[in-house]
Amino acid sequence: MRKLLLVLLVVxxxxxxxxxxxxxxxxxxxHSQSWNTLKNDFEKAxxxxxxxxxxxxxxxxxxxxxxxxxxxxxxxxxxxxEGNVAKFGDLLLPYSQWPEGNVFPKVGTxxxxxxxxxxxxxxxxLVGIPNNGNMYIWMTREDLINNEEYQAEFxxxxxxxxxxxxxxxxxxNMCVFFEPKGIYGFAPFTATSEGATCEAxxxxxxxxxxxxxxxxxxxxxxxxxxxxxxxxxxxxxLMDYSPQGALSMGHxxxxxxxxxxxxxxxxxWPGIVPSHENVDESMVAGQIVYTAPPAGPFARTAVRGCWxxxxxxxxxKQAAAAEFAYWVNNYEVGLKLAEEGMTPVRTDLLNELSGxxxxxxxxxxxxxxxxxxxxxxxxYPELSEVIKTNWLGAVTERMTAEEAVDNIIxxxxxxxxxxx
Amino acid sequence: xxxxxxxxxxxxRKERGPFLYFILPAALIVGVVLVFPIIxxxxxxxxxxxxxxxxxxxxxxxxxxxxxxxxxxxxxxxxLQLGFIFIAIPIELIIGFFVAIxxxxxxxxxxxxxxxxLLPVFILPILSGLTWKLMLxxxxxxxxxxxxxxxxxxxxxxxxxxxxxxxxxxxxxxxxMWPFMFMILYAGITSLPKDIxxxxxxxxAGFIKKTFAITLPMLRGTITTAxxxxxxxxxxxxxxxxxxxxxxxxNGTMLFSLYIHKQAFEFGxxxxxxxxxxxxxxxxxxxxxxxxxxNMDIDTM
Amino acid sequence: MMKMKNRKKIIKWxxxxxxxxxxxxxxxxxxxxxxxxxxxxxxIRNSNPFDFQFSLRSYELVFQKSDFVxxxxxxxxxxxxxxxxxxxxxxxxxxxIARFRFKGRKGLSYSFLVSRMVPQIALSVPIFILxxxxxxxxxxxxxxxxxxxxxxxxxxxxxxxxxxxVSPSFEEAALVDGCNKKQVFWKIFLPLTAPGxxxxxxxxxxxxxxxxxxxxxxxxxxxxxxxxAVNGFMGQYAPKWGQLAASGTIILxxxxxxTLTLQKYIIKGLTAGGVKG
Numbered sequence: 002m003r004k005l006l007l008v009l010l011v012v013x014x015x016x017x018x019x020x021x022x023x024x025x026x027x028x029x030x031x032h033s034q035s036w037n038t039l040k041n042d043f044e045k046a047x048x049x050x051x052x053x054x055x056x057x058x059x060x061x062x063x064x065x066x067x068x069x070x071x072x073x074x075x076x077x078x079x080x081x082x083e084g085n086v087a088k089f090g091d092l093l094l095p096y097s098q099w100p101e102g103n104v105f106p107k108v109g110t111x112x113x114x115x116x117x118x119x120x121x122x123x124x125x126x127l128v129g130i131p132n133n134g135n136m137y138i139w140m141t142r143e144d145l146i147n148n149e150e151y152q153a154e155f156x157x158x159x160x161x162x163x164x165x166x167x168x169x170x171x172x173x174n175m176c177v178f179f180e181p182k183g184i185y186g187f188a189p190f191t192a193t194s195e196g197a198t199c200e201a202x203x204x205x206x207x208x209x210x211x212x213x214x215x216x217x218x219x220x221x222x223x224x225x226x227x228x229x230x231x232x233x234x235x236x237x238x239l240m241d242y243s244p245q246g247a248l249s250m251g252h253x254x255x256x257x258x259x260x261x262x263x264x265x266x267x268x269x270w271p272g273i274v275p276s277h278e279n280v281d282e283s284m285v286a287g288q289i290v291y292t293a294p295p296a297g298p299f300a301r302t303a304v305r306g307c308w309x310x311x312x313x314x315x316x317x318k319q320a321a322a323a324e325f326a327y328w329v330n331n332y333e334v335g336l337k338l339a340e341e342g343m344t345p346v347r348t349d350l351l352n353e354l355s356g357x358x359x360x361x362x363x364x365x366x367x368x369x370x371x372x373x374x375x376x377x378x379x380x381y382p383e384l385s386e387v388i389k390t391n392w393l394g395a396v397t398e399r400m401t402a403e404e405a406v407d408n409i410i411x412x413x414x415x416x417x418x419x420x421x
Numbered sequence: 422x423x424x425x426x427x428x429x430x431x432x433x434r435k436e437r438g439p440f441l442y443f444i445l446p447a448a449l450i451v452g453v454v455l456v457f458p459i460i461x462x463x464x465x466x467x468x469x470x471x472x473x474x475x476x477x478x479x480x481x482x483x484x485x486x487x488x489x490x491x492x493x494x495x496x497x498x499x500x501l502q503l504g505f506i507f508i509a510i511p512i513e514l515i516i517g518f519f520v521a522i523x524x525x526x527x528x529x530x531x532x533x534x535x536x537x538x539l540l541p542v543f544i545l546p547i548l549s550g551l552t553w554k555l556m557l558x559x560x561x562x563x564x565x566x567x568x569x570x571x572x573x574x575x576x577x578x579x580x581x582x583x584x585x586x587x588x589x590x591x592x593x594x595x596x597x598m599w600p601f602m603f604m605i606l607y608a609g610i611t612s613l614p615k616d617i618x619x620x621x622x623x624x625x626a627g628f629i630k631k632t633f634a635i636t637l638p639m640l641r642g643t644i645t646t647a648x649x650x651x652x653x654x655x656x657x658x659x660x661x662x663x664x665x666x667x668x669x670x671x672n673g674t675m676l677f678s679l680y681i682h683k684q685a686f687e688f689g690x691x692x693x694x695x696x697x698x699x700x701x702x703x704x705x706x707x708x709x710x711x712x713x714x715x716n717m718d719i720d721t722m
Numbered sequence: 723m724m725k726m727k728n729r730k731k732i733i734k735w736x737x738x739x740x741x742x743x744x745x746x747x748x749x750x751x752x753x754x755x756x757x758x759x760x761x762x763x764x765x766i767r768n769s770n771p772f773d774f775q776f777s778l779r780s781y782e783l784v785f786q787k788s789d790f791v792x793x794x795x796x797x798x799x800x801x802x803x804x805x806x807x808x809x810x811x812x813x814x815x816x817x818x819i820a821r822f823r824f825k826g827r828k829g830l831s832y833s834f835l836v837s838r839m840v841p842q843i844a845l846s847v848p849i850f851i852l853x854x855x856x857x858x859x860x861x862x863x864x865x866x867x868x869x870x871x872x873x874x875x876x877x878x879x880x881x882x883x884x885x886x887x888v889s890p891s892f893e894e895a896a897l898v899d900g901c902n903k904k905q906v907f908w909k910i911f912l913p914l915t916a917p918g919x920x921x922x923x924x925x926x927x928x929x930x931x932x933x934x935x936x937x938x939x940x941x942x943x944x945x946x947x948x949x950x951a952v953n954g955f956m957g958q959y960a961p962k963w964g965q966l967a968a969s970g971t972i973i974l975x976x977x978x979x980x981t982l983t984l985q986k987y988i989i990k991g992l993t994a995g996g997v998k999g
Contacts, residue, residue: 024942029954037788054943055789057953063686064938066472067850075854088473088689193669246559249581249670252960254558257767261560273959281779282763379475382687390671397581399671439903443818444830446811447874454852454871455837461848462840520744528738534745536981539924540752543977545932545952548970551961552755555766563754566769596751604924605880608917612884642883650880657841660934664956681843691847698844705839709832717882 022050023321026065027080028058028308031342032133032272036329038341043328047104049321058082065089074313077322080132083120083307084195084376084385090123093311096130100320105327105334112330112347116371120307123377124218129311130326134346135270136371137203137294137303138363140277141165142265144288145184154178166266166295169207169235176242179265186242188258188267191393192251198385199304200236201392202374203268207297208232212388213375213413220378222413226406232297233395233402240396248397260285268294270306271344274360291363293370303367304374307346380420387412466696472689485696494672494680495697501587502656502677509594510651514644516595517602522632524603525610539604541597550661553593554580583673586666590674593661602647609643610636645716652708656701677701758967766963780964781972784955789943790969793951798976799862800947801930804869808926811870812877813885813919817907819878820885821893831878838875842935850939860942868940869930876929877922884918885911920984927980931973948973 027033033055040051054076056064062085068075069092081089101107108130110118117136121129145151146163155163159174166172176186190196205212210225210232240247244263246254256276258264260283269277278286294303310326312319328334335343335350339358345351348365355361375384387409395405469481489495520538524531541549556564559578568575579585617635637644659678662668668675668683675683677697685694757774758766759781765774784790819831849868850859858864888911896910897903912919937947952973955966 028958030958034787052943054946055954056938056950057956058958059956060938060953063846066689067847067854067939071474075859092473193667193671244560245576246578246581248577253554256960257558257560260764261767270959276763276960279763281777284764379471379473379689382689386687394671397670440818440822440824442904443814443822443907447815447834447878448830450807450811450867451834451837451871451874454849454867455840455845457852458845458848459837459840461851462844465847520741523737523741523744526734526737528734528741530738531741532985534741536978536985537745538748539981540749540974540978543928543932543974543981544752544755545949545970545973547934547953547956548755548966549751551963551966552751552758555758555963556751556754558767561767561769563750563769563771596748600748601925604921608921609883612887612915612917639887642886646880646883650876653835653839656839659843678841678843681841685843695844698841701841702836702839706832706836709835709839717886 020048020050021318021321022052023077023318023325024052024054024075025078025080025322025325026054026056026061026068026076028061029055030058030272031275032344033080035338035341035343039334039337042334042337043325047321047324047328049324051325062088069313070315072315074315077312077316077318078325079311079313080308081129081311083305083309084374084381086121086123086128086309086311087377087379087381089311089313090128092313092315093123093128094314094316094319096121096127099130099312099323099326102324102327103320105324105331107323108327108330108347112332112349114348114368114371117305117307117346117368119371119373120305121309121311129309130330131307131346132310132326132329133272133308133344134351134364134368135272135307135344136305136364136367137199137268138271138274138360138367139165139292139294140259140267140269140274140289140360140363141292142262142285142288143290144285145179145265146290151178151182165290165292168296169298172266172295173235173239175266176239180242185244185258185264186266187239188255188264189236189240189243189247189250189396190252190255190268191247191249191397192254193249193389193393194251195385195389196252197389197393198374199306201388202372203294203302203304204232204236204297205229206302206372207300208235209297209299211375212409213384215375215377220375220384220417222410222417224406224410224413226410228299229406229409230402233392233405236396237398237402259283271360271364275342278360289359291360293363293367301370302372303370305371380416383416384413387416462695463699465692466699468692470690470692470695472685472691481692485693486700488693489696489700494675497672498675498677498680501675504587505591505594505658505676506652506655509591509598510648510655512595513599513602513651514648516599517604517647518606518644520599520603521606521610522636524607535604535607538600540600542601542604544597546597546660547664549593549597550663550665553589553596553661554665557589580666581670583670586670586674590662590665590676593665594655594658597661598651598655601651605643605647605650606640609640613639641716645712649709649712652712653705656705656708755967756971758963759971760968761964763962763964766967777964780962780968783962784965784968784972787951787954789946789954790951793946793948794973794976796862796941796945797931797948797973800865800869800945801927801976803862803866804873804930805923805927807866807870808873808877809919809923812874812922812926813881813912813915814907815874816878816881816885817911820882821890834875834878838872838879842872846935846939849936853940859940860945862945864940865937865945865947868936869933872933872936873926873929877926880922880925881915881918884915888914923984924981928977931977 037053040053044050065079069079071092113131117131117134118127120131121127152163155178166175179186190200208228208231210228212224213220214223244258256273259267260277262284277283277289280286293301312322316322330347332347332349335345335347339345339354351361351365391405391408394400395402466485467480467482469477469479471477524535556562557579559565559575565575579589657678658676662674662676663679666674668679681694681697684690754771757771760776761774762777819827853859853864892910893906896906932949934949937950941947952969955962955969
């Protein structure tokens with residue numbers, strides 16, 4: 002009996018010695034709530050307790066900036082939007098220095114495509130690991146494409162089969178085709194927020210030009226005037242086939258328009274897709290096919306918008322924090338997490354689960370074409386502001402396309418100079 | 422029997438003991454909690470202070486203020502904000518006042534209805550902003566629909582037009598906060614000495630005369646307080662407008678606090694934003710002085 | 723005589739109907755919020771707010787969220803505490819300013835006012851630093867202190883006109899009777915100012931209950947308050963309308979209870995002494 006008690010005491014002591022608590026800060030939605038639901042599994046497997054704090058995503062930057070500094074980190078693992086990686090990059094432990102996991106293996110670029118991993122890039126190295134696979138995917142109404150009448154009509158009119166648009170020109174044809182039937186071809190993103198910059202980048206890149214390019218560690222303006230104008234003009238044409246309120250469509254309006262069946266085709270972020278597949282929220286659930294976005298004349302592009310996990314250098318529990326990050330991105334764990342609402346980033350998970358969640362196919366496809374916004378700079382918000390304001394000005398006709406492009410080039414140059 | 426309305430001068434009380442007893446707790450709490458933050462916030466306005474240190478944090482004297490002076494968006498924000506104040510608050514006051522007079526009668530359910538009226542003030546501000554956004558949606562908004570019944574069509578949506586969005590933001594505030602004015606004025610009216618009101622009625626004073634010659638002057642302090650408190654908060658309005666329009670379209674509804682938020686948390690320019698906060702305090706003080714000087718006896722010794 | 727009575731009756735009913743109409747018009751958006759909590763998101767996108775299929779799904783989802791109910795508890799603790807403290811110390815300070823002439827009276831009053839004029843955004847960073855250094859983040863007390871510091875000046879200035887307009891004759895009479903100044907305040911003066919106190923308490927509570935910025939900065943998992951939990955339904959991209967409406971409606975209830983309680987009992991209790999001018 003005494004021996005048993007002794008053994009128990011030793012075990013208890015040992016677990017107390019080795020049981021740590023890590024504090025994790027992340028944004029609040031179904032994706033991260035899945036970690037909350039299953040974190041007991043993690044505790045059982047590793048003995049590490051997790052204090053997971055989920056706050057509104059709009060407030061993440063503020064709270065992270067306050068709590069993570071050079072000398073002090075009140076959190077051991079933080080989720081960082083890729084647009085903010087530049088701000089915190091120097092404060093984070095480089096991925097190469099993350100320890101190998103004890104229970105869960107370190108994740109590598111054979112698990113997550115390099116183009117997605119690049120979201121964690123700063124100063125020439127990776128400073129974290131992506132924790133959600135977020136890039137533009139394209140939604141098209143399957144029922145409309147499979148409609149035999151439409152198929153016959155379309156073939157007559159255009160000479161090729163009605164299908165998911167593979168190129169922007171095909172998209173335009175479909176817009177023209179569906180308009181007389183009261184179905185809109187496209188829903189733009191025209192709210193005054195970061196989403197507009199994403200649209201601008203997607204179309205500029207599709208037409209063959211980048212707004213800013215990294216040269217010797219610094220950004221330089223590289224926007225080609227001609228191609229930029231082409232991109233804007235094309236977008237404006239697409240907007241002619243957009244539903245009411247197209248001049249200021251944000252996420253809410255776009256989700257509503259698609260889910261109410263008005264629009265047959267548009268881009269969407271994977272995190273939002275569950276809403277379109279929910280019968281309480283959408284009239285078109287089960288009727289959507291997901292692919293990479295259609296290609297422009299120059300390239301096929303899917304704008305990337307990932308969050309990464311970063312470990313502050315000032316954290317005292319780095320190994321434990323890394324363990325949790327590996328757990329979130331682990332294959333077997335991912336199968337369970339995905340059921341609870343997580344959006345996977347691992348390619349093998351995406352492929353495995355695409356049966357139940359058809360949009361994973363779209364994500365796997367789009368991942369190959371991921372492009373990033375020029376957000377590897379601490380001044381990114383101001384740069385984005387210039388792009389977004391002028392892009393929106395042009396497509397909502399508050400200014401001419403020429404003015405917009407000239408402004409972008411001029412103002413960006415001015416800003417970049419002022420940073421010297 | 423002393424007439425309360427004539428008492429403005431009190432006999433001087435010089436005992437410090439009791440006075441300290443009353444003032445000290447409040448002064449201590451506010452002082453201790455806020456002295457460091459206020460000095461910090463004020464001091465920060467003289468620095469270039471990016472939120473995440475990139476090596477450029479430095480003392481720049483009045484640099485932020487000079488830059489503000491040249492910043493067109495700052496002036497635009499300020500003008501939007503002042504326009505907002507001068508339109509919304511008087512309307513809230515007038516509506517609140519007349520409804521307060523209305524409720525100053527005895528009728529069934531008056532207590533219950535008064536509480537119901539306060540619901541817009543109780544609602545979480547973001548919920549108010551979001552609901553108005555919902556009601557103004559071009560496709561399915563309830564208000565868009567109702568306006569359509571009167572022949573006013575908005576195919577692109579009210580919130581996608583700069584001027585209309587500004588009006589919408591003002592109307593949202595009027596809807597939300599006139600019950601606030603109502604509440605204060607109602608408390609004021611019901612605190613008025615009943616004997617004077619009765620005397621006036623017996624004298625045969627009509628409603629209008631009674632209201633303007635007697636009620637209003639007696640409510641001077643209350644009205645001033647209501648305007649003062651409302652102005653201080655209206656000058657800092659943020660959440661409702663932020664979720665309703667985000668400052669847009671363009672910068673059509675970029676009220677002052679939204680611009681501060683943009684500079685502080687989107688661009689991370691904390692020093693610049695602090696300078697703006699200081700200017701906001703100065704403007705608020707300006708309003709406060711103006712209001713209080715004539716209408717409350719704080720200034721008299 | 724009959725004519726007078728009838729006239730009064732007619733006025734009573736006219737007033738009642740007018741008040742009812744005003745309330746109904748004013749509450750239309752509130753109806754939308756409350757009803758949205760009982761609609762599927764699909765129905766929320768319907769321009770007729772009265773046409774929908776009743777559904778409790780949003781409420782289900784709201785209560786399933788693990789941080790929601792605890793957040794209400796936290797808000798109650800912080801809200802009630804800060805309101806009570808602010809009301810007590812605030813009314814004392816307001817009385818001191820209204821009734822005592824002293825040097826620096828003007829300066830002190832305006833100092834309180836200025837502290838209330840600073841935008842919370844500007845104070846959020848230093849307040850965080852203050853409490854973080856003292857290791858007081860994620861505690862109730864830090865938020866209570868922050869809210870009290872925010873509410874005190876407001877309540878002081880709110881009560882000033884009410885306090886100034888009370889005739890000092892009662893206090894003088896009590897002093898003559900042998901009460902000291904403190905007793906005069908608590909037993910004689912305060913009961914005379916019930917309507918003002920009720921307004922101050924209500925607004926103080928609303929402010930603490932709905933406040934977001936200080937709560938975001940100063941709380942962690944353990945002390946998360948209701949506004950943060952409700953904001954959590956904002957989603958990364960687009961709001962979850964149904965759950966937002968449901969949670970927003972739920973957090974209205976404590977305020978309504980608080981207000982109704984105050985109006986019923988406090989006014990009755992405090993005015994037992996009579997509010998004759």
